[in-house]
Amino acid sequence: MYEAKIVINKKEAENIYLLGIEIPKNVLKKFQPGQFLKIKINQRMDPLIPRPFTVHAIEENVVYILYQIVGKGTKSLSKLRKGEILEFLGPLGKPFPKLKNYVICAGGIGIAGFGFLLQKSVNKKIFYSPEMIFYGAKTKEELVRLSFLKRFGIPVKISTDDGSKGYKGIVTDMIEEEFKKDPRTVLACGPKPMLKRVAEIGKKYKAKTYLVMETFLACGTGFCMGCVIPLKRKKHAHLCIDGPTFLAEEIDFEFLS
Amino acid sequence: MLASGTWGLGENLDKFFTLKEIKENIGALVTKGISVNPRKGNPPPRTFETPCGLINSIGIENPGIKEFKRNYLPKIKSYGVPVIVNLYGEEVEEFLELSQELKGEADGLELNISCPNVKKGGLFFSYDSKTVSKLVKKVREIWKDFLAVKLSPVGPVYEIAEICEKYGADTVVVANTYPALAVLEFKPLKVLQGGLSGPAIKPLTLRLVYDISKKIKISVIGCGGIVSGKDALEYLLCGAKAFQVGTANLIDPRAPIKIIKELRSLTDGLCSKSASC
Numbered sequence: 229m230y231e232a233k234i235v236i237n238k239k240e241a242e243n244i245y246l247l248g249i250e251i252p253k254n255v256l257k258k259f260q261p262g263q264f265l266k267i268k269i270n271q272r273m274d275p276l277i278p279r280p281f282t283v284h285a286i287e288e289n290v291v292y293i294l295y296q297i298v299g300k301g302t303k304s305l306s307k308l309r310k311g312e313i314l315e316f317l318g319p320l321g322k323p324f325p326k327l328k329n330y331v332i333c334a335g336g337i338g339i340a341g342f343g344f345l346l347q348k349s350v351n352k353k354i355f356y357s358p359e360m361i362f363y364g365a366k367t368k369e370e371l372v373r374l375s376f377l378k379r380f381g382i383p384v385k386i387s388t389d390d391g392s393k394g395y396k397g398i399v400t401d402m403i404e405e406e407f408k409k410d411p412r413t414v415l416a417c418g419p420k421p422m423l424k425r426v427a428e429i430g431k432k433y434k435a436k437t438y439l440v441m442e443t444f445l446a447c448g449t450g451f452c453m454g455c456v457i458p459l460k461r462k463k464h465a466h467l468c469i470d471g472p473t474f475l476a477e478e479i480d481f482e483f484l485s
Numbered sequence: 486m487l488a489s490g491t492w493g494l495g496e497n498l499d500k501f502f503t504l505k506e507i508k509e510n511i512g513a514l515v516t517k518g519i520s521v522n523p524r525k526g527n528p529p530p531r532t533f534e535t536p537c538g539l540i541n542s543i544g545i546e547n548p549g550i551k552e553f554k555r556n557y558l559p560k561i562k563s564y565g566v567p568v569i570v571n572l573y574g575e576e577v578e579e580f581l582e583l584s585q586e587l588k589g590e591a592d593g594l595e596l597n598i599s600c601p602n603v604k605k606g607g608l609f610f611s612y613d614s615k616t617v618s619k620l621v622k623k624v625r626e627i628w629k630d631f632l633a634v635k636l637s638p639v640g641p642v643y644e645i646a647e648i649c650e651k652y653g654a655d656t657v658v659v660a661n662t663y664p665a666l667a668v669l670e671f672k673p674l675k676v677l678q679g680g681l682s683g684p685a686i687k688p689l690t691l692r693l694v695y696d697i698s699k700k701i702k703i704s705v706i707g708c709g710g711i712v713s714g715k716d717a718l719e720y721l722l723c724g725a726k727a728f729q730v731g732t733a734n735l736i737d738p739r740a741p742i743k744i745i746k747e748l749r750s751l752t753d754g755l756c757s758k759s760a761s762c
Binding site: 229278444449483 | 500531683
């Protein structure tokens with residue numbers, strides 16, 4: 229693991245934080261959109277296992293992580309201040325697939341990993357820009373990093389469950405409306421029910437669907453085989469080395485916890 | 486030694502270590518549990534973190550002995566340190582078949598007796614001293630090289646350790662994970678049953694090592710919650726002749742190097758204070 233200094237750990241919304249850590253440039257060069265790193269708060273036995281986070285953005289020598297407090301690990305992380313040191317390992321996992329003519333669908337904190345994809349697709353060398361971003365949250369307060377997302381000149385379609393901003397309802401309803409007219413490849417990240425719904429919509433409109441999955445993850449290196457994603461094929465996949473992005477049609481949702 | 490199930494099937498080890506580092510710091514590689522037939526393992530979730538510990542229920546996911554020998558063992562051997570294959574069987578005959586298959590292919594075997602014995606209605610081998618006697622005796626007849634038995638920390642542990650000695654094991658590994666349970670959801674109740682590892686179990690296993698090493702003459706390998714050189718030293722001082730690092734590998738893949746470095750600096754300190762060094 230490498231040591232990294234915190235340059236920012238700022239509250240973006242209730243329970244949502246933006247963490248920036250300084251990373252050596254030679255390590256930074258290796259990061260691709262869709263990959264993740266695992267972070268350990270130094271020397272702590274509790275929480276014991278480093279937590280995985282997708283890369284939200286990279287600027288200069290700083291990796292930004294957008295995270296939501298969901299448990300003990302993220303709670304401890306949110307208490308750290310600028311100047312403190314933590315340990316990380318990464319990049320881990322496989323990058324996003326290189327897609328063209330596609331849209332992004334993000335639910336809640338699922339938006340986190342797409343910032344880096346937008347940054348990396350500006351020059352269209354390896355990654356291409358999405359044609360549209362569908363981004364849903366519970367309320368307008370939970371919609372974060374909007375000004376950053378809008379910087380890339382790609383239409384951002386917003387939904388909130390309570391209608392406090394954008395379309396009132398769930399993000400997948402907007403996708404379905406769009407796909408009725410023009411189905412396209414979709415890359416989605418968000419809560420499991422959303423991913424399941426995106427998979428159904430993708431199937432219905434014959435749109436290639438990629439899902440960024442989540443599960444309990446321990447090692448992140450393929451060592452423990454704990455982060456299993458059940459596939460319809462004979463063999464299970466392991467999120468940390470085979471993912472985190474999977475083709476929706478391959479996932480066996482019945483056995484997904 | 487790297488403990489079974491904590492470094493995959495060896496495919497990624499060289500991403501984190503150079504061959505030189507492996508040779509200089511790792512005494513032996515104990516493979517993931519290998520069974521006769523391939524096993525898909527358990528559905529998710531397979532892991533759950535507890536205070537200072539980790540519960541896992543992987544379900545011995547492995548490609549089976551044939552594919553293991555063909556596609557994984559050559560790479561593991563290429564790391565240049567002794568390879569000990571951890572065997573998983575649900576009846577004595579499976580262990581024997583595995584031992585036969587590995588003759589001349591591995592440097593040692595580690596028998597996992599924390600498995601359910603299907604012929605005895607799923608009773609764990611580790612609770613059944615009679616079956617463990619038969620198991621160790623019969624494997625020994627086939628396998629002449631280094632033979633370890635990885636004890637379960639529950640059941641008649643001391644008796645089983647003595648049986649391993651009596652029937653010819655070279656060493657006992659003390660110990661496997663502790664049977665544990667995590668509540669995942671309250672209503673309806675959803676639980677994860679698995680084995681607890683990590684620093685949380687260190688004092689418990691250390692006690693077993695201390696006691697067992699006094700009872701038997703064969704060597705004891707300590708295994709349980711080692712994350713620092715100090716932990717390793719404590720195991721050695723309490724009677725272990727070697728130690729395995731497990732959960733620490735999941736926290737940091739380079740943990741074994743860090744632990745060895747710390748241990749070396751601690752033992753250097755001990756020697757300088759002792760007249761006999």
